[in-house]
Every structure is written in C-alpha cells, then in structure tokens.
Amino acid sequence: MDQSRRRFVGQCAAVASTSAVSAMMGGLPADAAQTPPLRNWAGNYPYGTTRVTSPTSLADVQAFVRAHARFKVLGTRHCFNGIADSTDQFLSLREMKAVVGLDRSARTVTIESGLSYGQLCPALDRDGFALHNLASLPHISVAGACATGTHGSGVNNGNLSTAVSAFEIVTAGGDVLSIARSTDPRTFQAAVVNLGALGVVTKVTLDVQPAFTMRQDVYLDLPMAQVREHFEDIVAAGYSVSLFTDWQRGRINEVWVKRRTDKGETVTASRDFYGARAATTNVHPIVELSAENCTEQMGVVGPWYERLPHFRMGFTPSSGKELQSEYFVAHSNAVDAIGAVERLRDHVSPHLMITELRTIAADDLWMSPCYQRPSLAIHFTWKQDWPSVRKVLPMIERELAPFAVRPHWGKLFTIPSAQLQQRYPMAADFKQLVARHDPQGKFRNAFLTASLYG
Numbered sequence: 299m300d301q302s303r304r305r306f307v308g309q310c311a312a313v314a315s316t317s318a319v320s321a322m323m324g325g326l327p328a329d330a331a332q333t334p335p336l337r338n339w340a341g342n343y344p345y346g347t348t349r350v351t352s353p354t355s356l357a358d359v360q361a362f363v364r365a366h367a368r369f370k371v372l373g374t375r376h377c378f379n380g381i382a383d384s385t386d387q388f389l390s391l392r393e394m395k396a397v398v399g400l401d402r403s404a405r406t407v408t409i410e411s412g413l414s415y416g417q418l419c420p421a422l423d424r425d426g427f428a429l430h431n432l433a434s435l436p437h438i439s440v441a442g443a444c445a446t447g448t449h450g451s452g453v454n455n456g457n458l459s460t461a462v463s464a465f466e467i468v469t470a471g472g473d474v475l476s477i478a479r480s481t482d483p484r485t486f487q488a489a490v491v492n493l494g495a496l497g498v499v500t501k502v503t504l505d506v507q508p509a510f511t512m513r514q515d516v517y518l519d520l521p522m523a524q525v526r527e528h529f530e531d532i533v534a535a536g537y538s539v540s541l542f543t544d545w546q547r548g549r550i551n552e553v554w555v556k557r558r559t560d561k562g563e564t565v566t567a568s569r570d571f572y573g574a575r576a577a578t579t580n581v582h583p584i585v586e587l588s589a590e591n592c593t594e595q596m597g598v599v600g601p602w603y604e605r606l607p608h609f610r611m612g613f614t615p616s617s618g619k620e621l622q623s624e625y626f627v628a629h630s631n632a633v634d635a636i637g638a639v640e641r642l643r644d645h646v647s648p649h650l651m652i653t654e655l656r657t658i659a660a661d662d663l664w665m666s667p668c669y670q671r672p673s674l675a676i677h678f679t680w681k682q683d684w685p686s687v688r689k690v691l692p693m694i695e696r697e698l699a700p701f702a703v704r705p706h707w708g709k710l711f712t713i714p715s716a717q718l719q720q721r722y723p724m725a726a727d728f729k730q731l732v733a734r735h736d737p738q739g740k741f742r743n744a745f746l747t748a749s750l751y752g
C-alpha cells in the first residue's frame with residue numbers, strides 16, 4: 299500500500315463556502331463548542347446537536363413530535379452528508395426494534411423501524427424467509443436505508459426500498475398514517491424514498507421470499523476492454539455482481555459474483571472470467587486490506603444474508619475512515635459513463651480508495667435515484683480528505699452530466715439544487731406532498747433546503 303493510502307486517516311476539515319456544500323459537511327453551532335459533537339459513522343460529519351431522545355412506544359413518538367417544532371430522525375448515522383442533521387433535536391428509534399409479525403401467506407414481514415438489516419436477517423432466515431437484496435453492509439437501519447434509496451447490485455434487483463410494501467408514519471401534527479402500495483399507490487410511490495422529509499417512519503412492512511443460499515466467487519484483473527465489449531454479460535453473470543476498480547492499468551481489480559444456489563443445481567465457477575483469474579483466497583475490495591471483515595468467498599455456499607453484503611456483521615464494514623460518493627446513470631449509458639470516469643483517472647485515483655460499479659433495476663419511487671431508469675451506480679470510496687475530494691466531485695459530475703446523473707442521497711455530491719430537481723421528474727410533486735404533511739418545515743434541515751429548495 300502506498301504512503302498516501304496509509305495516510306487517509308486525516309481529519310476532514312470541512313471548510314465550506316456554499317450552503318449546499320456546508321449542508322454536505324456540517325458545521326458546529328457555537329453552543330456545541332464545549333461538548334464533543336455527535337458524529338456520523340465515518341466521523342467526517344459533526345452533527346449540529348447532541349440532544350437525542352429515544353422513545354420506546356408509538357405514543358411517545360407522537361408526544362415528542364407534537365412537543366417539538368423542529369427535529370430530525372437519526373437512523374444508524376451511516377450517511378456521509380448532512381441529510382440526517384439537526385441543530386435542534388434528534389429522535390432515535392434505536393429502542394424500537396421489534397419484529398412485529400411475519401405473514402407467511404402474504405410473504406411480508408413487519409418491523410419497528412429502529413431495526414437494522416443485521417438484526418432482522420438472521421431471524422428472518424431462521425423462519426425460512428429472505429429479502430431480495432442487501433447493501434454492502436448489514437449494519438444500517440431499514441428505515442434509514444429506505445429513506446435514501448440505498449441499494450445492492452443485480453440487473454434484476456431493485457434497490458432496498460422496492461421491498462417496502464407498507465409503512466406507518468407519524469406526520470408533523472403527530473397523527474399516525476398507514477401508507478400501503480396496494481391501497482394508495484400514488485402516495486406510496488411518493489413517500490417510500492422520503493429523504494427524512496415527511497415524518498417519523500415507525501413501522502415498515504417488507505416483501506420477503508423463501509430463504510435461499512448463495513456462493514460468492516471473486517475474479518482478479520478483468521481487462522477494461524472486456525468490460526466495454528461484454529458489459530451486459532458480465533453484470534448478468536450472477537444474481538448480484540460488483541466490479542471494483544482503482545481506474546489504474548486499464549483493468550477492474552476485482553469482480554465479485556454472487557450466485558444463488560437454492561434451486562438444487564450445482565454451480566461450477568470457471569477459473570477464467572472474461573480474462574480475469576479466480577482469486578485463490580478471500581479478498582477485501584481494497585486488495586491491500588485484510589479480508590477478515592468480508593463475507594465468505596471462494597464459492598463456499600452460505601445463507602443469503604451472509605453473501606449478499608460484502609461486509610460481515612460484527613466487523614467494521616469498508617475501511618472506516620473514509621468518504622463516499624455515488625452517481626447513478628441509465629444502464630443504457632453504462633459503458634460510456636465508465637469511459638467518462640476512466641478519462642478522469644489521474645484526478646480521481648490520488649484521492650480514491652476504491653470504486654465499485656453496480657447495476658440496479660428501475661423502480662417507480664419518485665425520489666429514488668433509479669426512478670423509471672434501470673441504472674448503473676458508480677461509487678467512490680475516498681480517502682478522508684474533503685478539501686481534495688470536494689475539488690474532484692464537480693469534475694466527475696461534469697463528465698457525467700450528459701447522462702443526467704443522479705447522486706446517492708446519503709453520500710457526498712456538489713450538484714446544484716436546480717440541476718438535481720430537473721433530474722427528478724417528480725421533485726415538484728414530492729415537495730407538494732411534503733408541504734401538505736409538514737407545512738411548518740418541522741423535518742426540514744439545511745441539507746433538504748440546499749438540495750430541494752435551493
């Protein structure tokens with residue numbers, strides 16, 4: 299590992315000059331100078347208050363909502379920007395994490411929304427059921443993930459929010475609303491990926507399917523020329539496929555192919571994958587890091603929830619001290635968009651730990667980055683050096699602008715509000731819904747103002 303990679307632990311001094319960028323990276327209020335700030339998971343973002351209330355019942359949530367003029371719900375704090383931030387109060391549902399019920403015939407599970415995927419999945423598997431997909435890590439809360447359109451990979455797999463079939467939400471007035479895909483599809487499509495703007499999601503119902511098993515095989519050094527030539531076959535080579543690259547030497551460093559093995563068929567992985575060779579040991583996406591915290595590879599069959607994520611519960615996912623950005627383009631533009639970023643490699647690579655390329659099926663959720671668009675997501679795990687990353691992001695965004703790129707809501711971007719809103723055809727309707735449910739802006743924060751109202 300080179301010296302600069304070893305030094306990525308640098309503190310992120312977020313010196314921001316525009317409101318959009320400061321909503322990205324936060325800033326401490328004057329009265330917080332004495333107490334250490336509450337930070338997000340990566341530590342790069344200091345929240346504007348340390349005041350956190352953790353109710354244990356729906357009635358307590360309603361009372362809190364009625365008593366406070368402004369606050370934000372905090373999930374598991376895994377976003378890299380200010381989307382969850384508040385300068386007033388936080389409401390955390392971490393004490394409300396029961397599995398409310400599994401409906402075997404309807405194939406749904408209902409949970410309280412403080413639950414994380416890591417807490418839900420083993421119990422669901424024991425009951426013989428599975429979710430359709432997971433993100434790279436299981437540590438995140440279900441409600442927080444669905445609020446931002448969090449996703450895994452797979453050409454036929456929608457993001458995690460597409461598993462939601464109903465949810466319960468406490469709106470700004472303290473009223474409890476149940477919104478279901480089957481009974482009110484329009485409000486449902488508007489409110490699942492809600493960016494935390496609509497209210498407190500207290501329960502979520504998710505579609506489930508019979509539990510399945512998977513194997514994960516990793517291939518090293520896939521030539522970029524093969525990606526250009528065989529992109530469709532490569533990303534469809536498994537149920538979920540991830541391509542990791544540092545954009546150097548004209549190759550994808552690692553291809554992670556996750557295949558289902560639940561139909562009784564024997565899957566034999568070949569040693570050669572479009573010119574890449576099979577790894578001979580478990581590897582981390584950043585090849586220099588230990589694979590100890592990664593899910594089992596080498597074709598070993600295991601349960602879906604221990605193969606779909608890249609990182610194991612109980613271990614630090616990814617690298618820890620990092621920043622992340624991610625950009626979505628239409629699947630039909632995938633090869634051109636990859637080429638566009640590759641052209642920037644000399645700007646990108648000095649600040650990069652690793653890029654991951656994933657595909658996601660289209661959905662009909664208004665504020666989802668995959669709204670009506672089968673997508674390729676181009677992800678960047680950056681060294682924790684915001685001043686440098688902040689200079690690179692506009693270059694990437696400019697290169698990807700011809701593809702009407704949409705950013706991940708929970709990661710770092712600098713796309714101005716007007717452009718952002720243009721790229722979400724239902725943004726104006728979403729804001730109308732927000733105005734109806736939250737007329738006083740109780741759930742509004744600097745991030746939402748900068749992103750949707752700038």
Ligand SMILES: Cc1cc2nc3c(=O)[nH]c(=O)nc-3n(C[C@H](O)[C@H](O)[C@H](O)COP(=O)(O)OP(=O)(O)OC[C@H]3O[C@@H](n4cnc5c(N)ncnc54)[C@H](O)[C@@H]3O)c2cc1C
Nearest residue numbers: 373374375376377433434439441442445448449494499708
């Ligand atoms: C190491 C790492 C790996 C990641 N991997 C992936 C990945 O593979 N794919 C991907 O798409 N993203 C990934 N992410 C991004 C991240 O998981 C998501 O952005 C997700 O939103 C984080 O969920 P959270 O509960 O931590 O949300 P928080 O950051 O706590 O909150 C996010 C938003 O959700 C709202 N919210 C949370 N709970 C509720 C609730 N009950 N009611 C209403 N609003 C609520 C908050 O107000 C806020 O607006 C990764 C992040 C990290 C740190």
